[in-house]
Amino acid sequence: MGGVSARCKHLYVHIPFCPKICPYCNFYKEGANRWKIPKFLDALILESRKIAHLVELETVFVGGGTPTALSSPQIQKLFLVFKQYLDFSKVSEWTIEINPATVSLEKARLLLELGVNRASLGVQSWDSSQLLTLGRVHTIFQAERSYNILRDAGFKNINIDLIFGIPGQTLKSWEKTLEKTCSLKPEHISAYALTYEEDTEFFFKLKNGIVQRDEDLEVRMFHLTQQYLEAAGYVGYEISNFAKEGFESKHNWAYWNGDEFLGLGPSAFSNFMGHRWQNIENTEEYTNRVHAGIDPKNFDEIVDYEIKLREKIAFGLRTRVGVPKFYLDEQKSGPLIEEGYLEVFGENVKLSQLGKILADEIAAELIP
Amino acid sequence: MGKTILRTRNFCIIAHIDHGKTTLSDRLLEFTGTISEREKQDQLLDSMELERERGITIKAHPVTMWYRAADGLEYRLNLLDTPGHVDFSYEVSRSLAACEGAILVVDAAQGVEAQTVANVHLAHKHKLVIIPVINKIDLPNADVEGVKKQLEDILAIPGEESILCSAKQGIGIGEVLEAVVQRIPPPVEEDEILRGLVFDSVFDGYRGVVGYVRIFSGSVERGQEVTLMSTGRHYEVKEVGIFTPKPQVQEKLVAGDVGYFIANIKTTAEVKVGDTLTDGKRPAEEPLPGFQEVRPMVFSGIYPINTADFEHLKAAMSKLQLNDAAFVFTPESSVALGFGFRCGFLGLLHMEIIQERLRREYNMDIIATYPSVVYQVEKTNGEVVEVDNPAHLPDMSVVREIREPIVRCYVLVPNENIGDIMQIMMEKRGTVEHTESLDTRRVMITGILPLNEILVDFHDKIKSVTRGYGSMDYEPAGYRAADLVKLEMLVNGEVVDAFSSIVHRDKAEARGRALAQKLKEVIPRQLYQVAIQAAIGGKIIARENVSALRKNVTAKCYGGDITRKRKLLEKQKEGKKRMKAIGTVHIPQEAFIEVLKAN
Numbered sequence: 001m002g003g004v005s006a007r008c009k010h011l012y013v014h015i016p017f018c019p020k021i022c023p024y025c026n027f028y029k030e031g032a033n034r035w036k037i038p039k040f041l042d043a044l045i046l047e048s049r050k051i052a053h054l055v056e057l058e059t060v061f062v063g064g065g066t067p068t069a070l071s072s073p074q075i076q077k078l079f080l081v082f083k084q085y086l087d088f089s090k091v092s093e094w095t096i097e098i099n100p101a102t103v104s105l106e107k108a109r110l111l112l113e114l115g116v117n118r119a120s121l122g123v124q125s126w127d128s129s130q131l132l133t134l135g136r137v138h139t140i141f142q143a144e145r146s147y148n149i150l151r152d153a154g155f156k157n158i159n160i161d162l163i164f165g166i167p168g169q170t171l172k173s174w175e176k177t178l179e180k181t182c183s184l185k186p187e188h189i190s191a192y193a194l195t196y197e198e199d200t201e202f203f204f205k206l207k208n209g210i211v212q213r214d215e216d217l218e219v220r221m222f223h224l225t226q227q228y229l230e231a232a233g234y235v236g237y238e239i240s241n242f243a244k245e246g247f248e249s250k251h252n253w254a255y256w257n258g259d260e261f262l263g264l265g266p267s268a269f270s271n272f273m274g275h276r277w278q279n280i281e282n283t284e285e286y287t288n289r290v291h292a293g294i295d296p297k298n299f300d301e302i303v304d305y306e307i308k309l310r311e312k313i314a315f316g317l318r319t320r321v322g323v324p325k326f327y328l329d330e331q332k333s334g335p336l337i338e339e340g341y342l343e344v345f346g347e348n349v350k351l352s353q354l355g356k357i358l359a360d361e362i363a364a365e366l367i368p
Numbered sequence: 369m370g371k372t373i374l375r376t377r378n379f380c381i382i383a384h385i386d387h388g389k390t391t392l393s394d395r396l397l398e399f400t401g402t403i404s405e406r407e408k409q410d411q412l413l414d415s416m417e418l419e420r421e422r423g424i425t426i427k428a429h430p431v432t433m434w435y436r437a438a439d440g441l442e443y444r445l446n447l448l449d450t451p452g453h454v455d456f457s458y459e460v461s462r463s464l465a466a467c468e469g470a471i472l473v474v475d476a477a478q479g480v481e482a483q484t485v486a487n488v489h490l491a492h493k494h495k496l497v498i499i500p501v502i503n504k505i506d507l508p509n510a511d512v513e514g515v516k517k518q519l520e521d522i523l524a525i526p527g528e529e530s531i532l533c534s535a536k537q538g539i540g541i542g543e544v545l546e547a548v549v550q551r552i553p554p555p556v557e558e559d560e561i562l563r564g565l566v567f568d569s570v571f572d573g574y575r576g577v578v579g580y581v582r583i584f585s586g587s588v589e590r591g592q593e594v595t596l597m598s599t600g601r602h603y604e605v606k607e608v609g610i611f612t613p614k615p616q617v618q619e620k621l622v623a624g625d626v627g628y629f630i631a632n633i634k635t636t637a638e639v640k641v642g643d644t645l646t647d648g649k650r651p652a653e654e655p656l657p658g659f660q661e662v663r664p665m666v667f668s669g670i671y672p673i674n675t676a677d678f679e680h681l682k683a684a685m686s687k688l689q690l691n692d693a694a695f696v697f698t699p700e701s702s703v704a705l706g707f708g709f710r711c712g713f714l715g716l717l718h719m720e721i722i723q724e725r726l727r728r729e730y731n732m733d734i735i736a737t738y739p740s741v742v743y744q745v746e747k748t749n750g751e752v753v754e755v756d757n758p759a760h761l762p763d764m765s766v767v768r769e770i771r772e773p774i775v776r777c778y779v780l781v782p783n784e785n786i787g788d789i790m791q792i793m794m795e796k797r798g799t800v801e802h803t804e805s806l807d808t809r810r811v812m813i814t815g816i817l818p819l820n821e822i823l824v825d826f827h828d829k830i831k832s833v834t835r836g837y838g839s840m841d842y843e844p845a846g847y848r849a850a851d852l853v854k855l856e857m858l859v860n861g862e863v864v865d866a867f868s869s870i871v872h873r874d875k876a877e878a879r880g881r882a883l884a885q886k887l888k889e890v891i892p893r894q895l896y897q898v899a900i901q902a903a904i905g906g907k908i909i910a911r912e913n914v915s916a917l918r919k920n921v922t923a924k925c926y927g928g929d930i931t932r933k934r935k936l937l938e939k940q941k942e943g944k945k946r947m948k949a950i951g952t953v954h955i956p957q958e959a960f961i962e963v964l965k966a967n
Contacts (some may be wrong), residue, residue, distance in 0.1 A: 012927055027928075192923035219918050240923050255927045269928045276931055301931065311934050315925055335952060341895065361895055361920040364940035 007056035008272055010254040011086070013044065014265030015067040016283050019102065023135045023201035024163075024194060028267030028281045029065040040283055041074060043290035045081050047264050052085045054272070055262065059093040059251035062116075068102040072110050079114040088115065093250045095120055095159075100146040101138035108153035118249070119150045120159040120190075126180040127173050130166045135201075147184055157247060159188035164221045166194055167211040174221050175228065182232040187247035191225045192240050193218060222357050237320045239356050256315045258308055266296070276303050306368065314363040317342075322350025328366055336362060370558045370585075373624035375441065377552045378582065379499075380448040380463055382491060383473035384481035384839065388503040392473055392535040392544070393431075393449055399541045400433040400445070402612060430567075430580055430626045431613040437549045445548060446582075446626035448567070455715030457843060458662055459694075461490060462567040462642045465658055466582035466626065469497040469552030471544065472525070476502045476510035476532075480518040480806060482778040482841040488523050489843075499547045500525050506534040518806050555584070557623035561652045562586030562594070564621075564629075564645035569636045571690040575606075577633040578615075581645055582626045584656060589620035593648030594631065597655040598640055602648045603631035636693040662694045664712025665773065665844070666719055666823065667756035669700065669737035669866075670726070671708030677732065678707050684730035685709060688722060695722055700757070704866035704950070704960055705735060710757060716823055735960060741820045743870060744771040744847055758868040761854045764905050770870075771847040773819040776801070779830060780812045781838040788833040789813055796821035797850075797872060816845060818872075855880050857887065858901040858908075859950045866960060873904075881910040888912040890959035898953050 017037065018029045060082075070078070082088070095118040096111060111119070123143045125131055131140065138146075150158055160181050164174045181189060196203045196213075205211045226236055234242035241252060254261055263270045266286035269278045280286050280298035289296045301307075309327065316323035324347055325333070333349060336342045341355035341362055355362055383389035397403045429449040436442045450463040464470065470491045474484060491498055502515050516527030531547055533540030564581040572578050581588075588594060592605045609617045610627040621627045633639055641662065644655035672681045685697050695718070697709040713719040719739060726732045743755045745762060746769045755761050777798070781789050786803065790813070793800060798817035805811050817826075822842065830838040855876050857867035867887075871879050880902025887900045891914050898914040925933055947954035 193919075193921065195923050215918055222919070222921075239921060239925075252926065255925070255930065261927055263927065267928065269931070271927065271930070278928070278931075299931075307934065310938070311930055314934060314937055315930065318925065336895075339896065357919050357921050358895060358917060359921040360937065360940070361917055364937045364944065365895070367937055367941055 008054050008260050008262050009058040010261035011057050011060045012263040012268055013062045014268040016065040016266050017069045018066045019069055020137045026197035026200050040287045041078050043287040044264055046290050048082055049085050051262050056087045057091050061251045062096040064097055066099045067096050068098050072107050093118055100143040103146050105149050105153055108149050112154050118157040119155045122161045124163045126177045130169055133166055158186045160186045162191045163194050165218045171220055178228045187244050189242045190240055239318045256319050258312050274303055276301050310367040313367050317351050318359055322348040325349050332366055370556045373555045376444045376555055376624035377548050378446045378467045379469040379548055379552055380450050380467045381471045382487040384483035387473050387475040388535045389473050395535045395541045400435045402433045430611050432610045435545050438546055443549050455718040459641055464494040466565050466567045471499045471501050473501050473503050474515055476504045476512055476515055477507045479515050480522050482780045482839040485778050486841040497552050499551055500530040501533050502530045503533050503535055505532045506537050514807055522806055555624035557585045560586050562588055562647040563652050563656055565656050566643045569639040571636050575630050577636050577639050578628050578630055579639045580628055583621050583623050585623050587620045587622040594645055595648045597644040606630045664696055665715050666713045666739050668711055668739040669708055670711050671705040671735045673733040675706045681732055684726055684732055702866045704864050739823050741773050758870045759865040769849050770852040771849045774816055774845050774848045775819050775842040776845040777815050777817050777842040779840045781834050782810055785834045786811055792829050853904045856903045857883055859953050860899050862950055876904050877909050884910045884912040888914055891955055893917040896952050
């Protein structure tokens with residue numbers, strides 16, 4: 001089960017600002033308000049001081065929202081202070097999410113200089129009309145330019161985020177997006193099926209019949225993704241994540257392993273010392289609470305053995321490593337292996353190609 | 369010859385629903401001073417909440433009134449308010465048997481209705497003197513002459529005997545009471561041996577069973593040893609009394625009286641409707657005629673939605689049974705629904721009332737399965753078994769014949785709907801015996817139909833094609849052989865017992881197809897393909913597939929998603945647990961409810 005060490009190795013930082021809200025996104029975010037940002041950053045710094053004695057970091061992930069919505073000086077100040085308070089000496093993977101419209105060569109260089117060594121670029125699609133459907137602020141030209149900027153600046157580890165199953169997208173156009181992505185040779189690709197999350201504009205449109213889903217097409221796109229990327233030399237190490245050898249995200253693995261991590265910022269989750277908690281999902285209140293010395297925690301649960309086992313199964317099955325066979329009730333796993341939904345290798349069991357696309361149904365069947 | 373009890377009259381009021389039976393009863397009570405204006409509560413005698421709501425009487429409510437007649441003498445009038453629905457026809461027949469006469473109430477605007485006809489037939493059977501009362505004569509659309517003609521033409525009751533009345537306005541009440549005294553014969557006592565007809569009973573938490581009784585001969589008093597002839601059990605009488613309408617303790621009940629007795633009896637099942645109460649030491653040689661064990665006509669399974677509620681449900685049913693010996697239940701289990709009860713009812717209304725009371729008074733969440741009648745199955749070895757649950761039908765290879773209960777049905781409809789009604793009757797496998805014009809507007813169609821066919825939507829259909837003007841009533845008419853088959857539903861090759869039904873061969877295929885289609889709609893897609901089949905005697909007649917689930921995967925699972933995701937999976941898991949597993953197939957509770965629910 002997940003490692004429990006004296007010190008926490010993984011840190012997540014949530015920057016909730018976005019230049020524009022995408023209609024499919026259910027992460028906690030809000031429009032960039034220049035007046036709020038400095039006070040918010042101070043709150044992050046205050047919160048980081050509170051965890052200083054708890055961490056000995058190996059991975060850091062700065063996500064959002066759009067972290068690059070922050071100005072260069074803001075980023076510089078924040079990261080320098082983090083490095084001053086927190087033990088960064090063993091950090092080997094430091095990722096920042098980048099929106100293609102918000103990165104300049106100067107900002108990219110600054111990030112590298114500060115120690116960020118992995119960039120996750122939210123390209124989503126190489127088709128202009130699909131970007132429009134997704135409500136993205138960037139164009140495909142900006143996306144390619146941003147990629148090149150990151151490379152030119154010296155990033156050796158770049159992830160490209162893609163989405164398939166976009167309303168109006170064909171199998172052919174998805175294949176083109178995969179092709180274009182591979183031609184750029186990123187070290188890592190995350191390919192997500194569009195999820196209609198509750199409380200999003202897309203969910204509303206689906207519910208009201210404004211957009212339709214073609215399940216059959218989604219299934220074909222899913223399989224195409226797996227086949228295409230494997231053929232291009234990427235290893236699918238989790239349902240939606242593909243990497244060149246040696247470039248699997250350590251930070252992601254921490255989540256799927258059930259390892260401890262700490263999160264800073266509004267809505268950020270932490271998993272530490274047998275608890276999981278989440279900060280309040282409201283930037284202003286988060287900021288005020290931290291400044292007033294009040295715990296910004298909004299939700300807290302005890303992660304006991306049973307919960308841990310459930311999570312280990314639910315998330316472990318999704319990875320290329322799978323979970324030990326003895327975690328599972330044989331009466332339930334047996335028929336699933338027989339039907340070809342699960343694959344056995346050695347002492348472990350994982351989802352087969354057929355099973356991956358039914359991961360949730362299978363997990364619900366298998367969790368104790 | 370026996371002794372005539374000159375100053376007592378026993379009578380009941382019969383009427384089609386809403387023709388004013390209860391209002392007239394209330395007026396009689398007021399007019400005789402039995403209840404004062406102050407005590408008055410509309411529909412005084414229908415005390416159960418459901419009775420008031422539905423405007424029907426379920427329990428018999430006797431009441432004794434004193435009336436000084438025009439001849440200057442005071443008479444004791446015993447009014448028996450009888451149940452007003454065919455489901456309770458046996459109870460009605462016992463109440464009628466306790467009387468010498470009946471007031472027949474007919475609505476002046478509506479005229480004779482189906483229930484009027486059925487009630488009059490029943491009253492004639494008991495040789496009751498009938499006093500026709502045309503009620504609601506104050507209505508603008510009252511047609512007194514028309515109704516008189518209907519009485520003569522349809523029921524052979526002389527129109528000039530009718531008393532014109534408006535119970536609501538208090539018109540004609542005195543005349544009705546005079547007619548009761550003048551026209552209804554007084555009771556006659558054959559000898560002095562105690563014979564009392566039990567016509568109903570209620571359970572009182574403190575005093576046990578209160579038996580309602582009409583004394584035909586002899587007398588009964590506190591301390592007397594009595595016996596009930598159908599069971600032979602002996603009791604010591606603790607109290608006797610009459611209803612005025614509140615219970616009023618009496619020294620004794622004598623011949624001609626209608627009242628109650630209390631004798632430390634624990635369950636209403638011991639005090640059977642129609643039984644004869646007699647003296648324990650000097651019993652009557654023969655019981656009063658007409659006693660029958662009450663036999664349920666309609667059966668349905670009642671299951672708790674939450675299996676943990678089984679004991680609660682049992683307790684609730686037992687409580688209902690205390691007051692309603694006609695309601696029977698035995699535990700049964702179904703592969704699909706778990707543990708529940710097979711319940712027998714007198715008819716559809718009775719079934720609905722029990723289910724409603726379980727839900728409303730006992731807050732039970734229940735599933736009631738599709739109602740079934742009682743079939744007589746004759747096996748090839750000559751043995752006849754009664755089957756009230758399709759799951760228990762013997763293998764067809766050893767069945768020689770299946771007989772189903774049939775009813776004689778009276779349907780009164782406007783002329784223009786004759787065609788529609790004949791059509792409906794044919795669809796319901798019925799035959800029309802005869803049609804009769806009631807007046808220029810309406811006809812009465814009498815037909816024989818299988819009880820099974822009228823259980824669910826027959827009445828609704830009549831109401832809907834006649835836009836509410838039609839009425840119907842029915843009486844049991846024995847058994848008839850029919851080409852019946854057992855329709856089974858299979859899920860991935862396994863028979864699901866709860867979905868089995870006994871249907872006519874001609875209808876089996878259509879019903880099988882409809883059920884398969886319905887199941888396809890309610891069974892969610894899952895990891896494996898689900899085959900739904902309908903079969904008659906092993907032969908598949910319909911098939912539907914629920915294709916396997918193609919895709920159910922969350923794309924993003926990171927730190928913030930873990931709790932949410934796990935909770936979703938746990939919820940999904942719980943959902944699966946609540947479903948019934950038939951092999952690898954999970955069938956949601958809703959599927960059973962959709963397919964099995966009675967309406």
